[in-house]
Amino acid sequence: MMTKAVWGGIITAAALVLVSTQASAQVVDTKTVTVSATVNAKAKLTLGTNTASFADADPDVTPLLSAAAISVDVKTRTAAASNVTLTVLAGGALTNASSDTIPINQLTWTATGSGFAAGTMSSSTAQALGTFLGGGTASGTQTYQLVNSWNYKTGSYSATITYTLTAP
Amino acid sequence: MFSRHFAVILLSWAVVASPTRAAAQTSTATLSANIGAVASLTLSAATIAFPDADPDTVPLIPATAGPILITAKSRATAGAQVVLAVQATDDLRSGVSVIPASNITWTGSGVGFVAGTLSTSSPVTVAAWTGSGIRSGSQQFFFRNLWTHPTGTYTLTMIYTLSAP
Numbered sequence: 527m528m529t530k531a532v533w534g535g536i537i538t539a540a541a542l543v544l545v546s547t548q549a550s551a552q553v554v555d556t557k558t559v560t561v562s563a564t565v566n567a568k569a570k571l572t573l574g575t576n577t578a579s580f581a582d583a584d585p586d587v588t589p590l591l592s593a594a595a596i597s598v599d600v601k602t603r604t605a606a607a608s609n610v611t612l613t614v615l616a617g618g619a620l621t622n623a624s625s626d627t628i629p630i631n632q633l634t635w636t637a638t639g640s641g642f643a644a645g646t647m648s649s650s651t652a653q654a655l656g657t658f659l660g661g662g663t664a665s666g667t668q669t670y671q672l673v674n675s676w677n678y679k680t681g682s683y684s685a686t687i688t689y690t691l692t693a694p
Numbered sequence: 695m696f697s698r699h700f701a702v703i704l705l706s707w708a709v710v711a712s713p714t715r716a717a718a719q720t721s722t723a724t725l726s727a728n729i730g731a732v733a734s735l736t737l738s739a740a741t742i743a744f745p746d747a748d749p750d751t752v753p754l755i756p757a758t759a760g761p762i763l764i765t766a767k768s769r770a771t772a773g774a775q776v777v778l779a780v781q782a783t784d785d786l787r788s789g790v791s792v793i794p795a796s797n798i799t800w801t802g803s804g805v806g807f808v809a810g811t812l813s814t815s816s817p818v819t820v821a822a823w824t825g826s827g828i829r830s831g832s833q834q835f836f837f838r839n840l841w842t843h844p845t846g847t848y849t850l851t852m853i854y855t856l857s858a859p
Contacts, residue, residue, distance in 0.1 A: 552859045555735040559762070561798065563744040563755075563786055563837050563848045570750070601750070606791045606844035662842045 565603065571612070571691040572599040578670045585674040595667040598642070602693035603661040610661065610693045613652035614645075617688065620672075622681030630685060632673040639666020652690065661693065731770055735778070735856040738763035744837035754799075754836040761803070761832035768858035769826045776825070776858045779817035780810075783853060788846025795850055797838040804831020817855060826858075 574597030583591055602610045620628040633647040641658045658664050742757040768776040782795040798812040806821040806829055823829055 551731060552857055553731040553733045554858075555733040555856045557735050557737050557740075557854045559737060559739065559852045559854065560741045561743075561782075561786070561835070561850050561852060562741070563793070564746045565788075565793075565843045565845050565848065566746040567845045568748065568841075570748075601841050603749070603841050603843060604845055660842075661844060 567605070567693050568601070568603040569610075569691045569693040570601040571689060572601075573597070573689065580670075580672050583674055585676050589674050591672040591674045593670040593672075595638075595669040598639070598655070598666050598668055598689075600641075600656060600658065600664040600666075600691060601662075602658070602691065604693040606660055608660060608694045610656075610658040610691070611654060612642075612656035612658075612689065612691045614647065614655050615652040615688050615690070616647050616649040617686040618649050620683035620685045622679070622683045624679070624681060626679040626681055626683075628672075628678055628683055632675070633685070634671050634673075636669045636671065637666055640664060642666035642668070647687070655689070729769065731858045732768065733776070733856045733858040734767040735854060736765040736767075737854065742835055744835075747839055749839045749841050753839055755839050757835040757837075761834040763832050764804075764807075764821070764830065766821065766823075766829045766856050767827075768823075768829075768856065770858040772825055774825065774859045776823045776827075776856070777819060778821045778854065778856045780812065780820050780852050780854050781817040782812050782814045783851045785814060786848035786850045788844070788848040791844040791846045791848070793843055793848055797840070797843075798835060798850075799838065800833045800835045802831060802833055805829065807831040807833065812852065820854070 575594075578593040578596060580591040580593055598612070600610070600612055604610055616630045616633070619630045620633065630647045630649045634645065635647070635655070636644045637655065641664050642656045643654060645653045645655065647653060655668060656664065656666065739759055739762050742759060742762065744755045745758055747755050764778070766776070766778050770776050782798075785795045786793040786797070795812045795814050799810065801809045802820065804821070806823045808819060808821065810818045810820065812818065820833060821829065821831060
């Protein structure tokens with residue numbers, strides 16, 4: 527009789543442990559989702575103005591004419607560690623209505639902003655205005671200057687400059 | 695001796711005969727059921743994709759297929775909190791290029807669902823409820839579209855975990 531009671535107690539205790547273990551165990555269900563994102567190369571160039579003008583001046587007093595600064599904003603997305611380049615190329619010499627010309631290499635520029643550089647204009651080879659490593663945004667300014675020479679013939683001269691932003 | 699036997703027989707008959715005259719009889723039976731904790735999670739999609747877009751015009755790209763529909767069935771201890779969480783196994787990777795998983799965010803709709811930002815370091819709560827039940831909601835993912843992201847086709851894996859204590 528005593529043995530039966532002991533065994534009954536043991537079985538009851540075991541059942542309680544089993545039930546309580548099931549009640550307190552945390553159950554989980556898991557699922558996986560695959561995420562993909564496509565990031566393509568992009569290049570966006572914004573100039574503060576599309577004209578640069580030089581006022582007439584005495585060559586002795588102002589040997590170097592200066593135009594208002596042009597703001598330049600560059601946005602690119604490219605492969606990591608790729609070089610992004612911003613270049614300028616003149617369509618030809620500065621020319622007036624009488625077809626008189628001023629050599630385009632008389633046009634130079636200074637620049638501010640990280641990655642931007644000063645240079646001399648060319649109509650044969652694109653000149654670097656900016657070089658940037660990898661994608662992102664960059665802002666700077668470009669200020670054109672024109673050598674003011676006594677040898678220039680009078681007139682109103684113009685030239686077209688093409689800016690090219692390349693993100694490989 | 696005879697009278698003693700007669701009395702015993704008479705008493706026995708009375709005991710046996712009595713129940714047959716009862717108008718009602720009651721009995722008890724013990725029924726036991728073991729209700730254990732259960733969790734079941736269903737997602738409407740196993741993949742989500744973000745298309746390319748101009749960062750200036752679409753700074754947050756929504757997933758192309760729209761929201762993921764989520765059904766969470768759980769049986770838990772009374773008053774216990776049932777939690778659905780998600781964690782990225784890694785950052786977005788395309789070859790050697792990496793975009794942190796934290797560039798993926800979501801909004802939630804449905805009772806218990808909350809907005810969040812994906813993480814690789816710890817599970818982030820998608821939804822939480824109290825006690826057992828069947829809950830449904832949706833999760834709309836967004837990809838933070840930056841100019842600084844290197845080009846490529848990126849992937850990562852998210853693991854959803856529904857826990858019912």
